[in-house]
Amino acid sequence: MGFKYVIEHMEEDENTPQSLPEWVILEYQHMRSLAGPFSSVHFTHLSQTSTASLTSLFSSSTSSASSTLAFAYAHTDPILPFLSSLSISLERVCLLDPKAMKEISPADASEFDCFLFGGILGDDPPRDRTSELRILGFPSRHLGPVQMTTDTALGVTKKVVEDGIRLSAIPYIDFPTIRFSAKESVEMPFRYISQDGLPLLPPGMKDLLRRDLDRGFDF
Secondary structure, three states: OOOEEEEEEOOHHHHOOOOOOHHHHHHHHHHHHHHOOOOEEEEEOOOHHHHHHHHHHHHHHHHHOOOOOOEEEEOOOOHHHHHHHOOOOHHHEEEEOOOOOOEOOHHHHHOOOEEEEEEOOOOOOOOOOOHHHHOOOOOEEEOOOOOEOHHHHHHHHHHHHOOOOOHHHOOEEEOOEEEOOOOOEEEOOOEEEEEOOEEOOOOOHHHHHHHHHHHHOOO
16 A cells, blocks of 8 residues: 655654653654655654654544544654565665765656654754764655755655655745744745645644744743
8 A cells, every 4th residue: 555654763852751742743753744645654753652643643633634634653662673564675766865876756656665754944054964874775766956844755755755755846835934923934944845835843842843943932
């Protein structure tokens, strides 16, 4: 059934027993709608607390959602044991890597079963934490020269390998300014898919950014 989109969770706070921050949850939920109903999304290398939290969230949202969402699963196993448990060879897994030599293309749909992302969620500036996955030997592809959030990277990959759209034909907005009022705005230092002339953000992200901005003015 479709492809497996796998996000190896690499946030540094994963060493704590706390559950995932709200902005991480919004991005992870958004990946389900971007992947669509014919594929699945897997989050690996999570803590027990985060695994339980996401599993509960996915279960409740699936029961109330339409058939437009991908099935999603949370795992404590890191990527290699996860792939081994499903008998998936490394050669069938494509790592989305900014330093890859080749650009992703619709032809890759026949080359791979899984597409692997580092769940870094937009370092600014980038710290190349994808190197932790690169050394494992996966074949790789890149998504262009501008850094994307992980949910955007998944959405772009889906458009290329499932919808057959060339990477250069996808409309983008780079470094958009999110405006809340005439005097309040924030610039996002990433590339986003353009939808109706606006950056395709996770539902609820703009409100979260506004709350964070307001907290920043509390002295």
